[in-house]
Amino acid sequence: MQPLGGETVFEGKTFSVRVERLRHADGEQVEREIVRRRDAAAVVAYDDEHVWLVRQPREALLRFTLELPAGTLDVQDETALRTAQRELAEEIGKSAQYWQPVISCFASSGYSDEEVHIFAATGLSDVGAEPDPGERIEIVPWPLAALGRAIAECGDAKTIIGLQWLAARRRRSS
Amino acid sequence: MQPLGGETVFEGKTFSVRVERLRHADGEQVEREIVRRRDAAAVVAYDDEHVWLVRQPREALLRFTLELPAGTLDVQDETALRTAQRELAEEIGKSAQYWQPVISCFASSGYSDEEVHIFAATGLSDVGAEPDPGERIEIVPWPLAALGRAIAECGDAKTIIGLQWLAARRRRSS
Numbered sequence: 524m525q526p527l528g529g530e531t532v533f534e535g536k537t538f539s540v541r542v543e544r545l546r547h548a549d550g551e552q553v554e555r556e557i558v559r560r561r562d563a564a565a566v567v568a569y570d571d572e573h574v575w576l577v578r579q580p581r582e583a584l585l586r587f588t589l590e591l592p593a594g595t596l597d598v599q600d601e602t603a604l605r606t607a608q609r610e611l612a613e614e615i616g617k618s619a620q621y622w623q624p625v626i627s628c629f630a631s632s633g634y635s636d637e638e639v640h641i642f643a644a645t646g647l648s649d650v651g652a653e654p655d656p657g658e659r660i661e662i663v664p665w666p667l668a669a670l671g672r673a674i675a676e677c678g679d680a681k682t683i684i685g686l687q688w689l690a691a692r693r694r695r696s697s
Numbered sequence: 698m699q700p701l702g703g704e705t706v707f708e709g710k711t712f713s714v715r716v717e718r719l720r721h722a723d724g725e726q727v728e729r730e731i732v733r734r735r736d737a738a739a740v741v742a743y744d745d746e747h748v749w750l751v752r753q754p755r756e757a758l759l760r761f762t763l764e765l766p767a768g769t770l771d772v773q774d775e776t777a778l779r780t781a782q783r784e785l786a787e788e789i790g791k792s793a794q795y796w797q798p799v800i801s802c803f804a805s806s807g808y809s810d811e812e813v814h815i816f817a818a819t820g821l822s823d824v825g826a827e828p829d830p831g832e833r834i835e836i837v838p839w840p841l842a843a844l845g846r847a848i849a850e851c852g853d854a855k856t857i858i859g860l861q862w863l864a865a866r867r868r869r870s871s
Contacts, residue, residue: 687861
């Protein structure tokens with residue numbers, strides 16, 4: 524695919540939309556509408572009993588969702604790992620001794636370039652949550668014994684991926 | 698959350714962007730940029746040896762990805778299951794005797810209302826692929842014995858969810 528340029532048709536606060544022209548290897552030229560958005564980081568933070576989730580209102584869906592703590596890489600030059608560490612502290616009020624990359628994935632590869640980087644965090648200790656009041660976040664310590672129910676209920680892609688990974692890891696080590 | 702109306706700021710062929718105003722339960726009024734897009738359906742189609750994936754160019758990412766066969770619910774009144782059946786026939790050239798809903802999830806709950814409905818399909822038989830030439834799809838029969846490698850390599854959220862589900866199912870039944 525050879526990019527041939529394009530135009531920004533919407534410039535928002537949290538994402539922009541571009542109409543891009545590209546030439547495929549077979550010579551055909553195509554035009555695509557693409558959401559450009561900063562990457563995000565999410566954290567599977569767990570101890571012996573719980574995985575630490577958040578419940579928050581999602582305006583795009585007009586409902587509350589159960590999700591991994593997460594945020595966009597909106598601080599300049601911040602790495603995905605550093606964003607994950609910041610979000611765990613801000614939303615859950617914890618720091619972690621051990622960090623491990625789980626997986627990175629494109630959320631909607633058909634029309635968006637947003638990549639989500641998921642980390643596991645263990646060896647947790649309290650630092651005191653400082654959530655952005657505008658995010659209206661409720662901290663939810665979810666029992667590891669009921670992971671399947673969180674996977675079935677949450678309805679959020681990155682959260683399902685992180686919890687499926689955790690469930691598989693627990694099965695392997697049991 | 699009480700919706701207070703909004704404006705369409707971009708009307709595209711495959712999605713639109715709205716700026717919506719909402720009032721939270723605590724009285725605060727907020728404004729959010731939201732991508733409105735039709736839901737999608739994806740298929741984990743597998744037999745005793747392979748799960749049937751596709752490799753295709755993704756213009757938003759300027760790269761090829763390995764994904765579950767999938768598509769948007771762009772035929773009027775078509776259910777997610779019917780879309781899944783249509784995409785399995787068009788992209789992989791197969792029909793399936795047994796269909797099972799796996800899970801539904803929001804791809805990017807922070808800014809988009811797109812929901813992806815994932816189904817499992819078994820009892821496969823050939824019907825002859827009729828891929829849209831514009832999609833440039835390569836059919837990839839991926840060995841079930843190497844599911845972990847597909848999960849690690851694909852980089853696509855819905856595909857990771859579907860393949861993690863399949864891996865867990867195979868572990869349970871082995």
